[in-house]
Amino acid sequence: MWRRGILRRSSAAREPGLRFRWASTACRAVVVPRFGGPEVLEVRGAVAVPDLKPREVLVRSRAVSINPLDLRMRSGYGRSIFEPLLPIILGRDVSGEVAAVGSSVSSLTVGQEVFGALHPTAVRGTYTDYAILSEDELTLKPPSLSHEEASAIPFAALTAWRALKSTARISQGQRLLVLGGGGAVGLAAIQLSVAAGCSVTTTCGSQSIERVLAVGAEKAIDYTTEDIESAIKGQFDAVLDTIGIPETERVGINLLRKGGHYMTLQGEAASIADRYGLTVGLPAATAILLKKQIQYRYSHGIEYWWTYMRADPEGLDEIRRLSGAGKLQIPVDKTFPITEVREAHRVKEKRLIPGKVVLEVD
Numbered sequence: 628m629w630r631r632g633i634l635r636r637s638s639a640a641r642e643p644g645l646r647f648r649w650a651s652t653a654c655r656a657v658v659v660p661r662f663g664g665p666e667v668l669e670v671r672g673a674v675a676v677p678d679l680k681p682r683e684v685l686v687r688s689r690a691v692s693i694n695p696l697d698l699r700m701r702s703g704y705g706r707s708i709f710e711p712l713l714p715i716i717l718g719r720d721v722s723g724e725v726a727a728v729g730s731s732v733s734s735l736t737v738g739q740e741v742f743g744a745l746h747p748t749a750v751r752g753t754y755t756d757y758a759i760l761s762e763d764e765l766t767l768k769p770p771s772l773s774h775e776e777a778s779a780i781p782f783a784a785l786t787a788w789r790a791l792k793s794t795a796r797i798s799q800g801q802r803l804l805v806l807g808g809g810g811a812v813g814l815a816a817i818q819l820s821v822a823a824g825c826s827v828t829t830t831c832g833s834q835s836i837e838r839v840l841a842v843g844a845e846k847a848i849d850y851t852t853e854d855i856e857s858a859i860k861g862q863f864d865a866v867l868d869t870i871g872i873p874e875t876e877r878v879g880i881n882l883l884r885k886g887g888h889y890m891t892l893q894g895e896a897a898s899i900a901d902r903y904g905l906t907v908g909l910p911a912a913t914a915i916l917l918k919k920q921i922q923y924r925y926s927h928g929i930e931y932w933w934t935y936m937r938a939d940p941e942g943l944d945e946i947r948r949l950s951g952a953g954k955l956q957i958p959v960d961k962t963f964p965i966t967e968v969r970e971a972h973r974v975k976e977k978r979l980i981p982g983k984v985v986l987e988v989d
């Protein structure tokens with residue numbers, strides 16, 4: 628049986644400047660004590676809850692969605708950063724209620740329903756009764772969405788937002804190609820592009836065709852039955868490649884107009900740092916990226932990017948607006964109680980469930 632930790636308002640709550648500080652101290656969380664398969668995941672009953680920094684918010688989690696990054700971190704991806712910090716708490720996305728706020732938080736108050744996502748290198752994740760995010764990483768949850776639905780959105784949508792809006796700076800009337808439109812980031816990218824007035828072609832598996840067309844893709848190509856290179860016509864202003872294998876990179880780059888942006892989600896910075904250590908790996912990764920950028924600018928006249936999720940208050944606000952209006956949805960295909968996190972990771976890893984899997988935090 629898992630013990631639930633208890634949070635109490637501290638006596639410090641009455642001190643000026645520390646109005647919203649919470650003193651204690653422990654709660655339930657899913658931790659990774661060592662890297663490995665789903666069996667390494669442990670639900671622990673008394674994991675420390677640090678004091679809030681001035682801009683931080685304590686969120687009573689109600690639902691957390693599983694991202695591919697969670698599976699990869701559990702298996703050792705990012706070990707150059709995370710290994711010295713084990714045990715770590717997994718999880719990026721969360722939807723829940725504000726339980727406490729740091730002394731400088733001005734946009735949120737205790738009791739409000741919120742959703743948001745941590746950045747990829749955050750060490751204390753969201754698979755816990757009480758998650759800590761900065762004010763900038765949270766926004767109000769639209770009342771029309773359940774916590775489960777809301778938790779599926781922010782990490783994927785902010786990843787798509789960063790690529791499309793911050794990197795490619797897409798604008799009305801442009802043509803976009805999303806390679807891998809059937810996943811969470813792909814679906815978010817289609818919907819954000821459509822909301823920006825762009826037309827979208829995408830590749831996906833047979834079971835995702837209806838889904839991508841329903842959210843606004845103009846054309847969907849089934850990568851399992853069609854040769855995507857000959858099926859895709861014309862040139863594009865931007866390509867978001869969620870798959871990032873050599874074949875999708877080659878096809879994506881060849882389909883760009885001059886000056887267009889190719890953006891892959893499979894940047895190599897973390898894997899190179901894992902192999903060679905942070906000190907050697909990060910500069911090496913930067914050099915590899917720079918070389919590719921110069922090479923593609925010279926050979927194809929295009930801009931080449933590795934793009935990563937990043938917190939973006941403006942993006943999160945737009946994501947809240949669109950999801951509240953029903954214009955940005957990421958369907959939840961299966962939910963599990965958080966105590967069944969090992970099984971949830973197992974089905975996601977074996978791709979037994981194609982779409983989003985969410986953990987319910989009671």
Ligand SMILES: NC(=O)c1ccc[n+]([C@@H]2O[C@H](COP(=O)([O-])OP(=O)(O)OC[C@H]3O[C@@H](n4cnc5c(N)ncnc54)[C@H](OP(=O)(O)O)[C@@H]3O)[C@@H](O)[C@H]2O)c1
Pocket residue numbers: 694695696747782783786806807808809810811812813830831832833834835850869870891892893894934935936981982983
């Ligand atoms: N760089 C970053 O900061 C960042 C952030 C978020 C995610 N990511 C990465 O981006 C990828 C997608 O993330 P996600 O959250 O969208 O994952 P997801 O929801 O699990 O979706 C993955 C989808 O990829 C599709 N797929 C697999 N092989 C394909 C191929 N050859 N062609 C077209 N589609 C293919 C599958 O779609 P079908 O079901 O249609 O076959 C699958 O549903 C993951 O590798 C993740 O690690 C990176």
